[in-house]
Amino acid sequence: MALNLRQRTKLTLKLVALAPAFALGLPAQWLALRTGSSLARHMPVIFHRYLCFVMGVRVEREGVLDVRRPLMVVSNHVSWLDIVVISSLFPVSFIAKSEVGTWPFVRTLAKLQRSIFVERSARTKTGAVNAAVAERLGSGDAMVLFAEGTTSDGLRVLPFRSAILGAAQATTGAASDTVLQPLAIRYVRRGGLPISRSEMAEIAWFGDMDLKPHLAALLAGPKVTARISLPPPVTVSQGADRKVIARELEAAVRKAFAR
Numbered sequence: 706m707a708l709n710l711r712q713r714t715k716l717t718l719k720l721v722a723l724a725p726a727f728a729l730g731l732p733a734q735w736l737a738l739r740t741g742s743s744l745a746r747h748m749p750v751i752f753h754r755y756l757c758f759v760m761g762v763r764v765e766r767e768g769v770l771d772v773r774r775p776l777m778v779v780s781n782h783v784s785w786l787d788i789v790v791i792s793s794l795f796p797v798s799f800i801a802k803s804e805v806g807t808w809p810f811v812r813t814l815a816k817l818q819r820s821i822f823v824e825r826s827a828r829t830k831t832g833a834v835n836a837a838v839a840e841r842l843g844s845g846d847a848m849v850l851f852a853e854g855t856t857s858d859g860l861r862v863l864p865f866r867s868a869i870l871g872a873a874q875a876t877t878g879a880a881s882d883t884v885l886q887p888l889a890i891r892y893v894r895r896g897g898l899p900i901s902r903s904e905m906a907e908i909a910w911f912g913d914m915d916l917k918p919h920l921a922a923l924l925a926g927p928k929v930t931a932r933i934s935l936p937p938p939v940t941v942s943q944g945a946d947r948k949v950i951a952r953e954l955e956a957a958v959r960k961a962f963a964r
Contacts (some may be wrong), residue, residue: 712925719924722759726752734817746796746846749818753792761928764790765893767961768935773884775842775876779954780888781962782851783859784910786923787890790931792818797847800838800869802854811916819846823869831868838872842883848872849888852951859892859909860902862959867951873941882940887954889934889961896927934961 708716730752737745757764770778778797780787791797798819806812806822815822821841823834841848852865873883892900892908900908908929910919923929936957941950 708921708925716921716925719759719761723756726755726759730755731813731817738817738819745819749792750794750796753789756789757793760789760924762786762790763928763930764793765930765932766794766935767932770795770847770935771884771886771938773938774845774847775873775883776847776886777838777842777870777873777883778847778849778886778888779852779865779870779958780849780890781862781958782853782856783890783892784856784908785916785920786892786908786910786929786931787851790890790933791849791888794933795847797849798841800848800850808916821848831871835869835872835875838869839875842872842876852954856909856911858911859905862889862955862962865951865955865958867947870941870947870950874943874945874947882942884938885941885950885954886938887936887957887961889936889958891932891934891962892929893932894930934964936961 730748734745734748734752736742737748756762770776778791778795780791788799798821799815801815801820801822803822803824805815805820819841821834821837838848850869852869853863854866855863857863870885873885876883892905894900895904895908907919907922907926910916939950939953939957
């Protein structure tokens with residue numbers, strides 16, 4: 706979509722306003738990681754709140770994130786914008802698909818937020834990935850899993866996959882069970898008005914959409930309201946059926962998404 710003069714001006718101003726956050730925030734986060742500072746968990750929240758402010762993204766929240774650990778957040782997935790929205794609320798890291806680790810600059814951002822990359826098509830590597838995720842969960846990190854395995858069109862929730870939930874079972878022990886926190890994300894308003902089906906295609910990022918023009922159009926467009934819903938969490942035991950747990954979490958997210 707070609708941008709008009711007003712939209713190009715708006716895009717330029719927002720990019721200028723975003724520049725200091727990247728110029729200052731990325732080196733600060735790198736230093737925190739290098740020194741093992743606890744700030745490495747919390748600085749991304751400040752960074753992403755600023756991004757939301759500049760980008761014109763308002764975030765509404767329903768419910769509270771469970772404070773118990775180990776904690777895995779299990780969410781639906783609509784757009785790259787989900788990362789910014791969720792990170793503006795909670796100190797979390799993400800379980801990302803391996804392709805993200807090959808994208809210039811995005812790869813840097815993901816690594817600074819201590820993401821774990823997953824080759825979802827390589828079943829033989831699931832055990833190693835689960836072990837890495839379980840280690841992070843055991844250390845107290847809250848990990849976000851986009852359980853659909855891909856992004857949707859923003860109008861529905863896709864079936865949840867269960868493979869990576871094995872990491873939650875691997876973390877569960879005698880001391881405490883791993884908490885699985887369902888999270889539903891939906892984009893509900895644009896420019897103060899309810900988002901139509903056609904407008905959702907300009908927010909949702911799915912299929913073979915190119916990232917750069919999608920990002921530019923979103924920055925140049927009207928303000929967006931995202932709603933985060935947090936249904937009651939569930940705990941997982943070592944002997945539980947992953948597929949049953951995945952269906953339970955999917956049902957909770959679908960219900961919150963529809964509401």
